[in-house]
Amino acid sequence: AGLAGAGWLYLRREKEQRLRQRRLRDLRALALGQGDFQLQDTSGAPRSRSDLLGRWVLLYFGFTHCPDVCPEELEKLCRAVELLEGVPGLPPVQPLFITVDPARDDAAALGRYLRDFHPRLQGLTGTAEQVRAAAGAFRVYVSAGDPDPDGDYVVDHSVLTFLLGPDGLVRDCYGRSRTAEELARSVRRHMESYEPLPP
Amino acid sequence: AAGMAAPTREERTACWGARDEFWQCLDSHGDDAAKCEKLRRAFESRCPQQWVKHFDKRRDFLKYKKKLETEGYIPPEAAGKS
Numbered sequence: 001a002g003l004a005g006a007g008w009l010y011l012r013r014e015k016e017q018r019l020r021q022r023r024l025r026d027l028r029a030l031a032l033g034q035g036d037f038q039l040q041d042t043s044g045a046p047r048s049r050s051d052l053l054g055r056w057v058l059l060y061f062g063f064t065h066c067p068d069v070c071p072e073e074l075e076k077l078c079r080a081v082e083l084l085e086g087v088p089g090l091p092p093v094q095p096l097f098i099t100v101d102p103a104r105d106d107a108a109a110l111g112r113y114l115r116d117f118h119p120r121l122q123g124l125t126g127t128a129e130q131v132r133a134a135a136g137a138f139r140v141y142v143s144a145g146d147p148d149p150d151g152d153y154v155v156d157h158s159v160l161t162f163l164l165g166p167d168g169l170v171r172d173c174y175g176r177s178r179t180a181e182e183l184a185r186s187v188r189r190h191m192e193s194y195e196p197l198p199p
Numbered sequence: 200a201a202g203m204a205a206p207t208r209e210e211r212t213a214c215w216g217a218r219d220e221f222w223q224c225l226d227s228h229g230d231d232a233a234k235c236e237k238l239r240r241a242f243e244s245r246c247p248q249q250w251v252k253h254f255d256k257r258r259d260f261l262k263y264k265k266k267l268e269t270e271g272y273i274p275p276e277a278a279g280k281s
Contacts, residue, residue, distance in 0.1 A: 064205035067250040068257075071211060109205060116208040145249075152203065152249045 024169070024197045032162075032170040037134040039098065039124040042111035047124055049168065056191065057094045057164040058183070061140045063101035063155045064113040069176070077161055078118035079180035080187065090191055091166075095121045100142045100157045102131040138162060138170070163187055167196045206247065214246035218254050230262075 036049045058077050062070035074097065081095050095118055099105035102125050105113075110123035125131065135142050140158045147153040161183065163172040171190050174183055206214065221242040224235035232239065243251055 065247075065249070067246075067253045068215070071208075104205070112207075113205060148248050150203070150248065152247055154249050154253060 020193060020195070024195070027169055027171065028197055030170075032138060032173075035133075035137050037137060038130050039126040039134060040107060042107045042114065042123050042125075044107045052094070052096075052164060053168050054166050055094045056091055056166060056187065057096050057162075058187070059096045059098065059138075059162040059164060061098050061100050061135055061138070061142075061157060061160070063099050063157070064105050064109055065101065065152065065154065067154065069159055073159060073161060073176070074114075074117050074121070076178075076180045076183065078121060080183035081118060081120070083180065083184035084187060087188065090188065092120075093187060097121060097123045098134055099123065099125045099131065100135055100140070101144070101155050102126055102128055163190060165190070165194060165196075169197055203247075206250075210245075214242075214250060217242040217245040222258060225258075 039047050041047050058081065060070075060073055060077055062073065064070075077095055081093050084090055084093050097110070097114055099110060105123075105125050107123075107125060110125055114121045114123045124134075126134070132142070135157075138160075140160065141156070142158075143156040145153045145156060159176050161174045161178075162170050163174070163186070165171045172186060174186070178186075217238070221235055221238040224238045225232065228234040246254070
């Protein structure tokens with residue numbers, strides 16, 4: 001009976017391993033977030049996607065003039081990062097914000113906005129073309145609304161937080177309904193079962 | 200970068216607070232906006248106009264959603280049953 005139990009456990013682990021590998025291949029085929037981007041951080045320094053390699057990243061696309069969703073999602077993302085910081089032995093997570101409103105969100109504006117959330121939260125902006133390319137790579141929908149007489153407008157956009165692994169592959173994405181605790185638990189699971197995708 | 204700076208964290212919190220007070224007033228007066236004019240004006244003065252529009256739409260959506268949850272979806276009358 002012991003031997004059969006051990007055999008069953010082995011088969012189950014093998015099956016989980018196969019499922020994980022298949023999911024990774026599917027993720028890679030989806031090619032989400034593939035391709036390089038060229039943006040600038042809040043100090044104006046150029047940053048490309050390859051700068052993120054080697055780290056776990058939680059990435060959110062938003063804009064600083066956002067009425068409620070972006071501050072809420074950023075709070076949540078940063079709270080998840082804090083929770084993970086409290087778990088010994090886990091690699092650090094880089095929280096990252098990319099603006100979908102480069103016309104108003106220059107480096108200085110981003111720096112002012114992100115300061116309120118987490119000390120390690122970084123922000124990226126760029127030209128309209130650069131930002132469009134980056135959002136497009138992640139299939140993030142972006143649509144600026146009509147400006148009012150003061151020139152103010154809101155930007156409609158997909159509300160998603162992406163988890164990137166150290167190999168640069170998008171490992172998961174999280175919508176509005178997930179809590180910070182759920183995010184942290186999911187990231188931890190990904191970290192603990194992490195296998196770089198074979199070439 | 201064009202126009203005004205984005206609201207700061209303090210300004211956001213003040214706007215959300217004014218919005219919540221206005222909404223609480225509406226809740227306790229059966230959505231009679233006439234009974235909550237002062238709070239409406241405070242809300243409009245604390246929030247960018249674009250945010251006021253956004254939150255107005257959000258309130259409509261939340262009410263609609265609640266209606267669906269309590270009353271259920273009532274489809275338009277069918278032309279005739281076979």
